[in-house]
Amino acid sequence: MKQLKTLLIAAVLVLGVSLNTNAQAKSAHIDVAELMTKMPAYIDAQKQLEKLGQQYDNDFKVMVDEYQARLKKYEQEAETVSTKINEERAKELQDLEKRIREFRETAQKELSTKEGDLMKPLEEKVKAAIQKVGKAKGYQYVFNSAGLLLADGPDLTPDVKKELGF
Structure with missing residues (x-):
């Protein structure tokens, strides 16, 4: 009976230590937005988008200017042309x-x-790098620090930057 009691206490202690170890999963954080905005590929992509947006803006402005010029001309000539032409x-x-x-x-x-x-593709590349660095450093959880109120654990940003090559 005494052996059973000792065995039961030992099992509870082992189980408790095991649960406590699992409850202390390692976690780290990274500011994904800060990382992305400093990536050379992201900066190049932003420049491409800016250029394309500027091109669309210019084309739009040309169309609006044409519309306004025609409107002005038609308003000036409205009294001198027929109803059919005005329509x-x-x-x-x-x-x-x-x-x-x-x-x-x-x-x-x-x-x-x-x-x-x-x-x-940039987001996928960043995600893969975060996963690789996180696993290599033994972290079970890596949080985006942009949404955290307290980020007291290690910051993986420098390591992920290194992994991405910048």
Whole structure:
């Protein structure tokens, strides 16, 4: 009976130590946004997106300027032309407005798609590097410090930067 009691106490102690060890999982943190914004590939992608956005803005401005010039001309000539011509011009302006709206929507969609195409591989590369460094250093959890109120554990940012080559 005494042996059973001793065995039971030993089992409880071993189980308690085992649970305590598991409860103390190693964790670290990293500021993913700060890491991404300093990546040379991210900076290049941002420049590409800026250039494309500027091109769309310029094209949009040309279309709007054309619309405004036609509107001004048609308003000045409205009294001197026939009703039929005024109706045709009104329809022409409506069609131009529609093209401008469609262009703006298409440009926004294309810019968003391009951003996704450029950023997704970078995000995957960062995630893989974080996982590799985290596993190599024995961490079970790596948190994004952008959302943490307290980040008292080790910061993996320098190690992940090294892994990514910058």
